[in-house]
Amino acid sequence: MAAHRKPRQSPLSGHTVRTAATLALAGAATAAGFDGTGHAEPQLTPAQVKAKVDRLYQDAESATEKYNGAKEKADTAQRRLNALRDQAAREQEKLNSTRDALGSIAAAQYRDGTIAPAWQLALSGDPDRYLEGAALAERAGDRQAVAVSQVREQLREIERLRGAARVELSSLRSRQAELKRQKKTITGKLDEARRLLARLTPRQRAEATGDGAPAGHASRSASGTREALERTASTTAPNARAAAAVSYAYAKLGSPYVWGATGPNAFDCSGLVQAAYRSAGLSLPRTTYAQINxxxxxxxxELQPGDLVFFYSGISHVGLYVGHGQMIHAPNPSAPVRLAPVDQMPFAGATRVA
Structure with a gap:
């Protein structure tokens, strides 16, 4: 009779398994940072939010100026490409006309046949008339040779134009890829800024974006400053164009900031000063880093009303000086076109364009 053995128990069964699983889950939760209440994202103070949002807006504006520059170059490449394609099409039409003319000459020769000139003279019943016809044929042959030469030249020109168009198309695609990259950067920065601002109360948000000036004396003082600046700008501006640009900027106070916009109803920073001087009859470059030069x-x-004032080391922001230490500028998507002190941002330089 076989001996009865006690069944061997698994080291991880029953209560032991449940205990081990519980301990494992607890350890995983601890390692992951879960302590029953959960760890929320660190709460930033309004001042920290403002600092972070300001940096995001600055980065977005720097990317906006790169976007504006790439767009300007892309638009130029597109215009050149269109011009080359139009020119190639015109050359193709000329080539087709020349080929049609050559085809007519060839068809006529085929119909008439080809007989040696000596035999044609011998067989002609009217030698004088034949000689006149031979001279005419010789001239026709010269014209045919010229036409053939024209076809060759037109083919070379069309190929040159097509080659130039291929180069422009490559340039355009490169610019379009750059536009896409900069647009992605801009929207990412602005979305992050919006998320940060959404954490704040309305009052904190207004303070973080510079819209939190208290009512009463301060606002009346700002209003008085605006009226005083507006009255004196035309008399203190160095010339009529500068005065006209300042007047335009005043008329656009309160307009929304939209990156890439040049008016008439929305602007980014360089778009505003470009539009202001465009209204005064002066064409300025599109980007801040070109406008400063x-x-x-x-x-x-030395600042006078109408001067362009630039900020940050990368020359990524510009405003229009209006006197008394104030400028009009398009700040960022959280604030409309507004009056602001020049010393509000790190000053990088100034340019008088009019």
Whole structure:
């Protein structure tokens, strides 16, 4: 009779398994940072939110200026490509006309046949008339040779134009890829700024975006400053164009900021100063880093209404100086076109364009 053995128990069964599983889950929860209440994202103070949002807006504006520059180059490449294609089409039409003319000559020769000139003279019943016809045929042959030469030249020109168009198309695609990259950067920065601002109360949000000036004396003072600046700008501006640009900027106070916009109802920073001087009959470059070189550099102590004032080391922001230490600028998507002190941001330089 076989001996009865006690069944061997698994080391991880029953109560032991449940205990081990519970401990494992508890350890995993601890390692992952779950302590029963959960860890929320660190709460930033309004001042920290403002600092972070300001940085995001600055990064977005820098990307916006790169976007504007790439768009300007893409538009130029598109215009050149269109011009080359139009020119190639015109050359193709000329080539088709020349080929049609050659085809007519060839068809006529085929119908008449080809007989040696000596035999044609011998067989002709009217030698004088034949000789006149031979001279005419010789001239026709010269014209045919010229036409053939024209076809060859037109073919070379069409190929040159097509080659140039291929180069422009490659340039255009490169610019379009750059536009896509910069647009992605801009929207990412702006979305992050919006998420940060959404955490704040309306009052905190207004303070973080610079819209939190209290009512009463401060707002009346700002209103008085605006009226005083507006009255004196035309008399203190160095010339009529500068005065006209300042007047335009005043008329656009309160307009929304939209990146890439140049008016007439929305602007980014460089778009606003470009539109202001466009209204005064002066064409400025599209980007901040080109605008700073569009005129004569002036020091901060020399500023006059109508001067362009630039900020940050990368020359990523611009405003229009209006006197008394104030400028009109398009700040960022959280604030409309507004009056602001020049010393609100790190000053990088100034240019007088008019």
């Amino acid at each position: 569009a005129g004569r550099r002036v020091s901060r102590s």
